[in-house]
Amino acid sequence: MNKLITLSGLLGAMLLSGGVYAGDIQVEGAWARATAPGQDVAMVDVTITSSKAANLVGVTSAACKGVQIHTMTHDNGVMKMREVKSIELPAGKRIALGERGYHLMLMGLNAPLVAGATLPLTLNVKAGDKETQVEVRAEVKPLTY
Numbered sequence: 491m492n493k494l495i496t497l498s499g500l501l502g503a504m505l506l507s508g509g510v511y512a513g514d515i516q517v518e519g520a521w522a523r524a525t526a527p528g529q530d531v532a533m534v535d536v537t538i539t540s541s542k543a544a545n546l547v548g549v550t551s552a553a554c555k556g557v558q559i560h561t562m563t564h565d566n567g568v569m570k571m572r573e574v575k576s577i578e579l580p581a582g583k584r585i586a587l588g589e590r591g592y593h594l595m596l597m598g599l600n601a602p603l604v605a606g607a608t609l610p611l612t613l614n615v616k617a618g619d620k621e622t623q624v625e626v627r628a629e630v631k632p633l634t635y
């Protein structure tokens with residue numbers, strides 16, 4: 491348990507210094523908005539750059555029951571979210587989830603998200619046969635952000 495806390499602190503520090511690196515993958519700017527009372531889902535935006543062509547194929551978090559990868563579209567003024575199985579990460583290209591409607595959706599939060607806290611996320615990135623797990627801390631910003 492102590493080891494886990496130390497590791498989280500280290501990753502938090504890395505995030506503040508500009509991003510988390512795991513091999514070919516750089517992750518930066520992960521954040522979520524604090525939740526309103528009764529809200530048990532939350533969106534997370536994150537920017538991922540893979541130096542090799544890869545795909546984001548899954549996300550897990552200890553903070554909720556499951557994480558889905560969503561796209562959001564506007565259809566006649568109605569906002570619709572749809573789950574996708576993966577997001578393409580072309581080599582060397584910064585992919586900012588949060589732009590063009592992509593985001594991560596935390597489903598079934600174990601506890602409300604409070605501004606100033608951080609959320610643990612594990613991104614599964616697959617390049618060819620190689621799968622890399624990237625540990626990320628998402629910053630929780632105020633509801634009004």
Ligand SMILES: [Cu+2]
Nearest residue numbers: 560571594595
């Ligand atoms: Cu969504």
